[in-house]
Amino acid sequence: MMKYFNFPDRRSIRKYSDRAISIEEINEILEIASRASTTGNMQLYSVVVTQDSKRKELLSPLHFNQPMIKTSQAVLTFCVDFNRFSKWCEYSDATPGYNNFHSFISAALDTTIIAQQFCAIAESKGMGICYIGTTTYNAAGIIDLLNLPKLTVPLITITLGYPAEIPELTDRIAVNGFVHREEYCDYDNEMISNIYGYKEEIEDNKHYIAENNKQSLAQVFTDIRYKKEDNIRLSNEFVKVLKQQGFFE
Amino acid sequence: MMKYFNFPDRRSIRKYSDRAISIEEINEILEIASRASTTGNMQLYSVVVTQDSKRKELLSPLHFNQPMIKTSQAVLTFCVDFNRFSKWCEYSDATPGYNNFHSFISAALDTTIIAQQFCAIAESKGMGICYIGTTTYNAAGIIDLLNLPKLTVPLITITLGYPAEIPELTDRIAVNGFVHREEYCDYDNEMISNIYGYKEEIEDNKHYIAENNKQSLAQVFTDIRYKKEDNIRLSNEFVKVLKQQGFFE
Numbered sequence: 001m002m003k004y005f006n007f008p009d010r011r012s013i014r015k016y017s018d019r020a021i022s023i024e025e026i027n028e029i030l031e032i033a034s035r036a037s038t039t040g041n042m043q044l045y046s047v048v049v050t051q052d053s054k055r056k057e058l059l060s061p062l063h064f065n066q067p068m069i070k071t072s073q074a075v076l077t078f079c080v081d082f083n084r085f086s087k088w089c090e091y092s093d094a095t096p097g098y099n100n101f102h103s104f105i106s107a108a109l110d111t112t113i114i115a116q117q118f119c120a121i122a123e124s125k126g127m128g129i130c131y132i133g134t135t136t137y138n139a140a141g142i143i144d145l146l147n148l149p150k151l152t153v154p155l156i157t158i159t160l161g162y163p164a165e166i167p168e169l170t171d172r173i174a175v176n177g178f179v180h181r182e183e184y185c186d187y188d189n190e191m192i193s194n195i196y197g198y199k200e201e202i203e204d205n206k207h208y209i210a211e212n213n214k215q216s217l218a219q220v221f222t223d224i225r226y227k228k229e230d231n232i233r234l235s236n237e238f239v240k241v242l243k244q245q246g247f248f249e
Numbered sequence: 250m251m252k253y254f255n256f257p258d259r260r261s262i263r264k265y266s267d268r269a270i271s272i273e274e275i276n277e278i279l280e281i282a283s284r285a286s287t288t289g290n291m292q293l294y295s296v297v298v299t300q301d302s303k304r305k306e307l308l309s310p311l312h313f314n315q316p317m318i319k320t321s322q323a324v325l326t327f328c329v330d331f332n333r334f335s336k337w338c339e340y341s342d343a344t345p346g347y348n349n350f351h352s353f354i355s356a357a358l359d360t361t362i363i364a365q366q367f368c369a370i371a372e373s374k375g376m377g378i379c380y381i382g383t384t385t386y387n388a389a390g391i392i393d394l395l396n397l398p399k400l401t402v403p404l405i406t407i408t409l410g411y412p413a414e415i416p417e418l419t420d421r422i423a424v425n426g427f428v429h430r431e432e433y434c435d436y437d438n439e440m441i442s443n444i445y446g447y448k449e450e451i452e453d454n455k456h457y458i459a460e461n462n463k464q465s466l467a468q469v470f471t472d473i474r475y476k477k478e479d480n481i482r483l484s485n486e487f488v489k490v491l492k493q494q495g496f497f498e
Contacts, residue, residue, distance in 0.1 A: 031424040037380040092467035097477020101484040112361035131286040175280040218341035228346020235350040
C-alpha cells in the first residue's frame with residue numbers, strides 16, 4: 001500500500017508494511033534534511049540509525065515496548081551533539097565552551113529542526129513516520145545502549161517505514177486558537193470553551209473518558225496520561241542526564 | 250522574483266521582495282503546519298505574528314537589530330505554551346501539573362516541530378524564511394513586549410517574505426559525518442579532519458579567519474561568535490526566564 005501524503009493530510013503512521021528501506025535511502029533523506037537551518041551552520045546533532053533486530057530488541061523496553069520500534073524498517077534517534085563540534089575545536093587549537101545549558105538549548109533546536117525536516121521529506125516520498133515521545137524519559141538508558149559520549153543527549157526518536165494503514169486524521173484545535181496578532185491575547189473561559197469544546201464531542205474521546213472513569217477529557221490527561229508526579233520525576237531525571245552529559249558545567 | 254526551492258536546494262532567505270503576505274495566508278500555512286506531530290495531541294505552542302511596523306521597531310533591538318525583522322513581511326515568534334492547555338484543564342475540573350522542566354522540554358519539541366513544518370510549507374509555496382537565532386538570548390524582553398503569560402516562553406523566531414535573492418547554498422558536512430549505524434562511533438582526529446577539513450578551504454572562510462586575526466575557523470567560533478563567557482551568561486539568564494515563567498516549580 002503506497003500513498004503520497006502531502007502537508008495538509010499527513011498523519012503519523014504506526015503500522016508499517018514489510019517493504020524495506022535501506023541505509024542508503026535513509027542517508028539520502030538525511031543528507032537533504034541537513035539543508036535545513038542550523039545555528040551558525042554548526043550542525044549540532046547526530047543521528048543513530050537502528051535497523052538490526054537484536055538492537056531493536058534492546059531499544060524497545062527503553063521506549064515502553066511501543067510496537068513501532070520493532071515493526072518499523074528503521075528507528076532513528078536524533079541526538080543533541082556538541083561533542084563532534086567541540087572535538088573539531090580542540091583539533092583546531094580552539095577552546096570550546098559549550099558545556100552549558102544555553103548550548104544544549106541551541107543544539108536541541110538544531111536537532112529538532114533536522115528531525116522534522118527528515119519527516120517532511122520522508123512523507124513526501126510516500127514513507128510514514130511516527131514520533132516516539134519517550135526519548136527523554138529514559139535518556140540514561142538510551143545513552144548506555146547507543147554508547148553516547150559526553151555533550152550528546154538523545155532527544156527525539158522517529159520510526160520509519162512504508163504505511164500499512166491510512167489512519168483517520170486526528171483532530172486539531174482551530175488555527176485562531178493558537179495564533180496571536182501582534183501580542184499574546186490571554187485565554188478566558190469563553191475562549192477556552194470555544195477552542196477545546198469540540199473535543200468532548202468526539203466519540204473516541206467520550207469512550208476514553210468513560211473507560212477511565214473520568215468526568216472530562218482533561219482529567220484523562222492530568223490524572224492518567226501526563227501526571228504531575230511523573231512530570232516532576234522525569235524533570236529531575238532529565239536534569240541529572242544533562243549534568244551527567246556535561247551540559248551544566 | 251519567484252522561485253520554488255524544494256528540499257534539496259532550500260536556502261535561508263535574508264532579503265525579501267515587497268510582495269505582501271496577508272495574515273490569512275500565514276494562518277493557512279499555520280493551519281496546515283498544525284497537522285505535524287504533537288505530544289499527545291496537546292499542541293503545546295502559540296505563535297505571535299508581528300506585521301505592524303511599529304511593533305517591528307520594538308522587536309528589532311531584542312534581536313540585535315538584525316535587518317530581517319524590519320524588512321520581512323512578517324515575524325513569527327513561536328512560543329512554548331502550557332498556559333492554554335493548563336487553562337483548559339482548570340476549566341474542565343482537572344488539576345494541571347505542567348510547571349516543570351520536563352513539561353517545558355515536551356512543549357519545546359512541539360514548538361520547534363510546528364515551526365519547522367511552517368518553514369517547509371512556506372518554502373513549498375515559493376516563500377523564503379530565515380531563523381533568527383536570538384530568541385532565547387533576550388527572552389525576558391520578548392516576553393514583556395509580546396505580553397506572554399506564565400507557562401509560555403518564546404523559543405524560535407522566523408522571518409517570512411518572498412525572496413529578493415537567490416543566495417549560494419551554504420556548505421554542510423557530509424552525511425556520514427553525523428549519521429551512526431546501530432551505535433555512536435566517537436570521533437578521532439582523523440575523522441574530525443575528514444569531516445571538517447573542507448571548511449578551511451572555502452574562500453569565504455579564509456577571509457573570515459584572516460579578518461578576525463585567527464588561525465582557524467574554529468577559533469572564530471570559540472573566540473568571537475559563540476564564546477564561553479556569553480554562553481554561561483545566556484544559560485543563567487534563560488534558566489531565570491524558565492523559573493520566572495513557572496517551569497521550575
